[in-house]
Amino acid sequence: MTKIRLSFYTNIPTPYQQDFFEALSVYFDLTVVYYAKTEIDRQWSIKTENxxxxxxxxxxxxxxxWIQKRLKDYHYSWSIIRLLARDKADYVIFSGAYWIPNTMTGIIISKIRKKTIAFFGERLTDPGSPFKKYLKKMSLIPAKWACQHLFVGGKEAAQSYQSYGFTSSISIIPYNIDITRFNKSNLNQEKFNKIQTRYKLTSQLVLLSSGSLIKRKNMATLIKAVKDSNTAISFVIIGEGDERRYLEELIGNDERIHLAGFVQASELPYYYNLADVFVFASRYDGWGVVINEAIAAGLPIISSENVGAAREWLINGINGFVCPPNDTKAFRQSIEKLVNTPDLLESQAAYNRSFRDKTSSTHYAGLMYEAIKQDLRG
Structure with a gap:
């Protein structure tokens, strides 16, 4: 049986996209068009060969x-016109920022060529002023006019597009990952032991957080929560950024807290499997793939309420706890509750182990396939 030809246009290669594209290639004759190989401040090392x-x-x-010095995800290439003119796809998806020239150009040309088009986007945020809201509304016109389908990252994302007048079909396809990478049985035991020994993680309950060391990711709140607690825990933070020096000063001589630096995607499963609890205090994340990773590893999660994936997938008290992002006390109390209640920690971990399959790339590739088949039937 001939596969549906699918073209997927997006900003740059990212670790979680690779998992989803691999899963989509089972169903589709897939072509992925990246607007660029990387963007400013991205440290991922991603192999796209083979x-x-x-x-x-x-x-x-x-x-x-030049514009990217101010707006890192701004992309335009003259060659996209030629590529779109030759595109033989049955179905075209545009992802990334809806307002950038590549995406707008792609949507308009694909519509003129009578392609079946979808847009894949995160939740639309409040622009903060009537004028900015008007600009956003105008920028969304090409997608609203041309796209037959919206693939969005969650229920709140769907509502945000509907509030701007989108009436097309909507499917919820959150960011997703290959959960099998987080199976402990797939890890190199020698490498696992070395990391465990490096941070002396053999006897205490281990907290893990992952994210850039920047103000928005709010690692300071987590560090303060741990420092305010007298419980026997270790806390490992993976990530790098311009707040490192400030966080080092905040940690001081507390030997329970470790800044592990930037970790490539291939190494992440080792750190998640070393942990007992995942903590994340981001002031804002449209989604937050780290929540996927924690669920894949079967960890209870303590997260900020401003993280899209937490609002979508966490049930307070059942598979984790949700806290206000700057509430040090709430994070500390949630941590201590899990430390002091082993049965609760295990029940929350068990919930996420049972739930993980429904967060996988395989699961969502199948849902997207069914939606696209329905669109092409008309």
Whole structure:
């Protein structure tokens, strides 16, 4: 049986996209078009060779690269016009920022060519002023006019597009990952033991957080929560950023807290499997793939209420706790509750182990396949 030809246009390669594209390639004759190979402040090392789908990279214009100094996800390439004119896909998806020239150009040309088009987006945030809201409304016109389907990251994302007048079909396809990478049985035991020994994580309950060391990710709140607690715990933070020096000063001589630095995607499963609880105090994340990773590893999760994935997937007290992002006391109390109640810790971990399959790339690739088949039937 001939596979449906699917073209997927998006900003840059990211670890979680690779998992989803691998899963989609089972169902589709897939072509992925990246607007660029990377963006400012991205440290991922991603191999895109020998993938079971076709890949094209575009090259930004000089003007686009200049604008990226202020807006890192701004992309435009003249070659996208030629690529779109030759695109033989049955179905085209545009992802990334709806307002950038590549996406707008792609949507308009694909509509003119009578393609079946979908947009894949995160939740639309409140722009903060009537004028900015008007600009956002105008920028959304191409997607609203041309796209037959919306794939969005959660229920709140769906509502945000509907509030801007979208009436097309909507499917919830959150960011997702290959959960099998987080199976402890798939890890190299020698490497696992070395990391465990490096941070002396053999006897105490281990907390883990993952994210850039920047103000928005709010690692300071978690560090303060741990420092305010007298419980026997270790806390490992993976990530890098310009707040490192400040966080080092905040940690002081507390030997329970470790800044592990940036960790490549291939190494992440080792850290998650070393942990007993995942903590995340981000002031804002449209989704937050770290929540996926924690669920894949079967960890209870203590998260900020401002994280999209937490609002979508966490049930307070059942598979984790949800706290106000800057509430040090709430994070400390949640941590201590899990430390002091082993049965609760295990029940929350068990819930996430049972739930993990429904967060996987395999699961959501199947849902997208069914939605696209329905769209093409008309």
């Amino acid at each position: 993938r079971p789908y076709q890949i094209h990279y575009l090259t930004d214009t000089i003007v686009a690269r």
